[in-house]
Amino acid sequence: xxxxxxxxxxxxxxxxxxxxxxxxxxxxxxxxxxxxxxxxxxxxxxxxxxxxxxxxxxxxxxxxxxxxxx
Numbered sequence: 329x330x331x332x333x334x335x336x337x338x339x340x341x342x343x344x345x346x347x348x349x350x351x352x353x354x355x356x357x358x359x360x361x362x363x364x365x366x367x368x369x370x371x372x373x374x375x376x377x378x379x380x381x382x383x384x385x386x387x388x389x390x391x392x393x394x395x396x397x398x
Contacts, residue, residue: 340377347381348388363387365396 345355356373364373376387376394385392 340374340381344377344381359387364394368394368396 339352341356341359342352345352348355350358359373359377360368364376368376372394376392379385380387380392383392387394
């Protein structure tokens with residue numbers, strides 16, 4: 329049988345959660361409750377975390393801030 333293997337790449341939220349030793353869902357809810365502006369989309373959160381990860385910045389210690397787009 330020719331089955332196609334699907335490889336699921338880890339999400340940026342999952343990677344960041346693992347970096348901080350947190351469960352993915354707990355990390356995301358903590359991030360949204362403490363760091364992200366209310367009403368932030370999943371795409372905006374992902375972009376924010378990509379920048380934080382790329383520059384090795386910790387959003388919880390205020391090394392990077394999330395601002396709503398104008």
